[in-house]
Amino acid sequence: MNLVSVGTVAFDAIETPFGKTDKIIGGACTYISLSASYFNSNPRLISVVGEDFPQETIDLFNQRGISTEGLQIKKGEKTFFWSGKYHTDMNTRDTLDTQLNVLETFDPKVPDSYQDCDILMLGNLLPAVQYNVLKQMRNRPKLIVLDTMNFWMETALEDLKKVIKEIDVLTINDEEARLLSGEYSLRKAAKLILEMGPKYLIIKKGEHGALLFHEDNVFFAPALPLEEVFDPTGAGDTFAGGFVGYLSKCKEINWENMKSAIIVGSAMASFTVEKFGIDRLVEVKEEEINSRIEAFKTLTSFSL
């Protein structure tokens, strides 16, 4: 199935308890597309960068089969920049700097060649921009997945609800699920959120794994307990990329394949956190993915 993703392609500067980077490549759509490229031979990307964005990264995208026809390069402008610092527990972080730059006026255009889209992944962005992309699709994709964050719940809730109504899968974290639903119990929160439109809800819990809800069914995928978590940036987007990438390989979108896709997404995310930025993600080998999926099986299998 054909896969189209929209989201940021950006520069990040990151500080963790283990080190610090200068400007490195980041952005939701970067992680989504790279992660998906392990399962889909031609993921299509929609984003915007400035003139300062390195051609070699665009080359890297293309080498990994990623279409960049939907990537706008704005002459004389600068790429979106985010800088953050993680606390010791690696679960929380402070934003040190945000420079929207090209993102401020981002008006995504879906190229004609992307119109045969089966799976649309709307990465975290202003809800109105996500809606705009969705509405440009001449035929409704088979599956629309949306990622968002607490910031939009606090500043653009009506727009967010409008787009949530139109999608199939929503991915948010546990804190955001509680914020969006007003319910503390994740089970109750899920019930309310599923009434807002999506058929599936994924609640990401970072180092505590992820929950998938659909009707009355729940599936839980743990995170692999890793020796070292070096930099969590992009873990959620890598997860989403593995999730939609894997689904795009499936003949059908159903509960069983959704569960597998969650495991694959979690396996992909476990690589990203091992190094800064995309460093680990771009060097992953197929055998490594398979052996990490095996590790997930071992981690949770019991006979009782």
Add this chain to the structure above:
Amino acid sequence: MNLVSVGTVAFDAIETPFGKTDKIIGGACTYISLSASYFNSNPRLISVVGEDFPQETIDLFNQRGISTEGLQIKKGEKTFFWSGKYHTDMNTRDTLDTQLNVLETFDPKVPDSYQDCDILMLGNLLPAVQYNVLKQMRNRPKLIVLDTMNFWMETALEDLKKVIKEIDVLTINDEEARLLSGEYSLRKAAKLILEMGPKYLIIKKGEHGALLFHEDNVFFAPALPLEEVFDPTGAGDTFAGGFVGYLSKCKEINWENMKSAIIVGSAMASFTVEKFGIDRLVEVKEEEINSRIEAFKTLTSFSL
């Protein structure tokens, strides 16, 4: 296999976002023994209470097959009392009041009839008291399980290390594993703690499940996502009771049975949190236990 547990039998007064209790029955050994009694026809209890402790609760213990020969009843003295208040997230709590009473001079005696002990469960207590019980066993039990807490790591670390050296399974929470090992990564923490003596380490993560470590193996059991978590008091002890209770039914103590025991312990804990104190735990039916174990299978099973 014969099972002996030591720990507190107490009064609790609890406040949660959902309600408040007067003095109700609590204590680690209460939850451990009641939970174990669903799998073992005669769990033996070692503890101490005051004259104020209700005979009807002792009768309840006996009705559930629990031996109370090791329960000291101190004339003219009062039972240990703890009072606490849970925060909205239910994962953290403040202690409002602690009255040690009979616990201050608790000198446990292992009755002769308990000497054929196969599994010894040392519930959370002063490490020197746990050591004292362990040393009264004429033959070393096949399996010794120890539960402890951060307070003893901070105030009686040397005594704690002495007892940890002699046991087979240590159960602590994630924060305590980090405190005891000085390592943030739970994988690294587990490695260091296993070098201190125990062959198995269980890291309890409350609503985020539990990890079991043994040599290079890791197993993860999620917590069931419940509609309602009413009162988390005793969840960890109920888990421990289900764990040792299930193991006492097994022919052999090995990795596979340990994993199953973790699932059974998690299933039992999921009942305790549904009502205040032991109210839910004492009314559980066998079919309910089986259907909750089935829910765990469904929750984590995938085919990939």
